[in-house]
Amino acid sequence: MPAKAPAQGRPRLAEVDTRIVDAALIEMKDKGLTNLTLEAVAARAGVGRPTIYRRYSNKEELIRAVLTDKVPKLSLTETSDVVDDLVSMAVTFADQLNKSGLLSVAIAAHAEARHNPVMADVLKTDYLLPRSQSVVGAIERALASKQFVQVEPATVRDLLFGPLIYRLLVVGEEVSPFGLRTLAETALSGIRTPGGK
Incomplete structure (x- = not known):
């Protein structure tokens, strides 16, 4: 609406x-x-x-x-290392979201949208869609590089963002950007191709 x-x-x-x-x-x-x-x-x-x-x-x-207005944007900086670009985007977003104090609020809104059709509808176009497009574009670019085995883009998304959000929200630990990067790279290591670093 x-x-x-x-x-x-x-x-x-x-x-x-x-x-x-x-x-x-x-x-x-x-x-x-x-x-x-x-x-x-x-x-x-x-x-x-x-x-x-x-x-x-x-x-x-x-x-x-x-x-x-308040949740940090997902921003991709493109270099020649497409996987590092993807990891950097996720780590920067997770770190900024954590520091903003909005992590639990954003997660609560997503949870509410699962059983509230009005919430799901209003979040979809102006909030979720632009962010989803940024993530999907970065993932498709990484998949096209052949540095990952061929998996669904959603699998890459979940492997990348899931551990970051879990560590920050559920475990509740303060993690440095370096720690977040290590976590993200470790999570993605299972789908890296043998020659993909």
């Missing part, structure tokens, strides 16, 4: 948008996604309820806005 078009009248202020997103993030961290309400966000942001409802039809749209 697309975000509600702004009502005619006074133009929206970027400063108010920022206050709302920042307030929503605090509420999400304090109370979780299930207990998040637009009314509580309005109170924390110091705006009236109509100001919130002109921007977001429901809390799912607001959660999407927070994730889109």
Whole structure:
């Protein structure tokens, strides 16, 4: 469901948008996604309820806005070493996400989307799709290099991101970027071709 078009009248202020997103993030961290309400966000942001409802039809749209604005982007720097490029993208993302304090919030949103069709729908286009395209493109580039055995791109994705997220979220250890890189490279070693380093 697309975000509600702004009502005619006074133009929206970027400063108010920022206050709302920042307030929503605090509420999400304090109370979780299930207990998040637009009314509580309005109170924390110091705006009236109509100001919130002109921007977001429901809390799912607001959660999407927070994730889109606050969660680090997946950025690929292309060099001649396509596998290292893929690992660097994943490690940088995981490290930045961990340092942002948003890891548990982002995971909670993904979990909510599995049983909340509204959440799944609003996250799909503006948040998940652009990030997925970045990952898929980097994985396909690595697979085309023949440095991996031929497996499904989803297998590469899960082997790469799964251990990083597990270590940071479930185990809860503070891991340096070097430690994350070692973990990612170890996880991918099982699908490297004999001549693929």
